[in-house]
Amino acid sequence: MNRAEERASFYATVYEAVQLVPYGKVTSYGHIARLIQSPQNSRRVGKALKELPTINDAEEQRSPYHSDNVPWQRVVSFSGEIAPRVPMEGCARQVEKLRNEGVDVDLLRAKVNLRAYGWFPEEL
């Protein structure tokens, strides 16, 4: 497998795992990494989500995964904090999406209570 193929494979695995996170629940980047048997790659999970195409770009990129069928908003930091990013707009969208599905978000800290909304199964 060359590098591009390895990357596509890794990303697809990440997206499939993220699709398993239940509506109204959240998990962490590190947990997704563990679920896909790649515990050292939590940072890369974030990278994969960052590069998740929009539904419009998906077709052109031949990608079956896009921001409308992968619940990217359900992945947060290990502390429950919603990862800040530039542009900050993305972060705000994540907060809104979570609130729309009933997840309480501490708006001041941009943080979710993992004890109430966390989803951390040992295995798939």
Added chain:
DNA sequence: CCGTTGACACGAG
């Protein structure tokens, strides 16, 4: 080859 970056994790204090 090296240094820097980044939607991260985690344990010490």
Added chain:
DNA sequence: TCTCGTGCCAACG
């Protein structure tokens, strides 16, 4: 709780 330091690892210049 919260701040820091350290570990990780692909991607880029």
